[in-house]
Amino acid sequence: MAFNDWDEVRTAFQVARLGTVSGAAQALGVHHATVIRHIDSLEGKLGTKLFQRHARGYTPTEAGQDLLKVAQSTDDQLAQLANRIKGRGNEVTGELIITSIAVLAPLLSPALAEFREAHPELTIKFLTDERVFRLEYGEAHVAIRAGSAPDEPDNVVQKFYQQDFALYASKAYLDRHGKPESLDDVGHHVFIGSAEENPRAPFFAWLKKHIPAENIGYQVNQITAMRPAMQAGLGIGFSPTWAEANAEDIEMVFPPRPEWCSPLWLVTHVDLHRTAKVQTFVKHLKDASLGWSDIVS
């Protein structure tokens, strides 16, 4: 590769454009001696004269004119790129990647729909997977995490919504087994618990501690499998109040308790946290979360 110093190309470009070393030096904001040395170096590497030197300035040779055309196009493209990048910092366009756990999709989707409508030039990607998408690799711009506060470095974490969990069961189950009177005496009632040894969710931890193991007749390792189990009448299970507010075949068995609560964390990478796009979205999500409390009240 001959052009291993793009700055020299830029210098040569200005010389070719303006015709004089002094003019180019002024345009570049450097000393004219620097311009001369750049040109000399570039010509040395190329083995070709780019300019004919004379007392009135530098006249581009054919090679110099060729370089002028190419560098002009480069200069234009870089200027446009600079505009795009600088402008993008203050706009809400492009791509916004949000990652979360799948169960939050019903909760978040309305807010995402509103945000998408408010910023039509934005493409939203909503990623959910078993594995955790990592903000520090640029896999997502915003993450909504549940459970204990994430402490990944370089991540900006803020609590933005408190999920209230209650115990629910399907009408079919209640018709067959009746409604338990108290959590201290669960009788033969069946609860849906976690298959994990040390479940992250606080309500699962509570369940493991306060409900006899023989009453936990069904265990899941993914939360998404829990609600279908409840609907099928397999037992009594936890669900966030927002999810069951309008449910028809599911009935609340015990109201929410503080120790079951699971906070939602809004996580952004520190590099992206200040951008208008992320800030606007975070604000929108917080506003929307205020309405979520109304649903259950």
Add this chain to the structure above:
Amino acid sequence: MAFNDWDEVRTAFQVARLGTVSGAAQALGVHHATVIRHIDSLEGKLGTKLFQRHARGYTPTEAGQDLLKVAQSTDDQLAQLANRIKGRGNEVTGELIITSIAVLAPLLSPALAEFREAHPELTIKFLTDERVFRLEYGEAHVAIRAGSAPDEPDNVVQKFYQQDFALYASKAYLDRHGKPESLDDVGHHVFIGSAEENPRAPFFAWLKKHIPAENIGYQVNQITAMRPAMQAGLGIGFSPTWAEANAEDIEMVFPPRPEWCSPLWLVTHVDLHRTAKVQTFVKHLKDASLGWSDIVS
């Protein structure tokens, strides 16, 4: 303008392409600390993060991906440009601009035609004008000058042909006035001279000195006007022997003399003199000039 350092763009390009600072440093042949500093500087100027930093390397953000595309195109174009320029140094293609005085066109044209045929990819421009085209401004690659040796600086001057001048007159003139016996006694014969006070051509200087003013009945300021005057029977005039070798209506009156001779100079700019294109052409022209002597012998 944000991109006032194209080298940093080049560095960022390699980082975006390879994904790691170390890889980019190796590709660029610099220390990885330099790469980090370039990226930091560039991001600082743009006010935007181009990469997300993590332990496995640098992942381009949207802005970084945008830059990658633009810089990739720039890199390609510069590589192509380098190939064109480097290749051109050893090829005989493109443009070859030759300047001369108009009267030499009949002499040079056959040689130019041969050269053009030998190098079909070459475009030849043959410029003649009253004003002197200046090689140091890149107005021409090769100049063929007549008269005293040019001494412009930075020009490579070489003598390549000796024009022999003789005195001619048209048959019509000779029929009317007869043929002069000797140049010491020109009688009432009419000579065609120069309108200039100090003519450059040696034969005009000789004429002014040895022929009485009253015998110089017709004066021109451009040599091109001389031959039509001779043909019209206006008088006796100088012409190079090569021009009249096959003339039918023009007859030699006095044979060439050494003091009338005018050498032709082949002049190239020092910057272009070493290029294959110019070298090839100069060699061709010298070879051709060897044949010109045969015409008159």
Add this chain to the structure above:
DNA sequence: CGGCTTATGTGCAAATTTGCGCTGACTTCG
């Protein structure tokens, strides 16, 4: 023709950039 302006070119010193060695963090593999 001669002063004035504007241009390029060069030696030397200051300033900036770069390279080096080292540290710490993460990933992968056995």
Add this chain to the structure above:
DNA sequence: CGAAGTCAGCGCAAATTTGCACATAAGCCG
């Protein structure tokens, strides 16, 4: 789970680049 390999980041010294002053040459303009 521990060792090896890879990567980014940082302080300091060396090397390169740059700026400055000055010299020189050519065009401009009465």
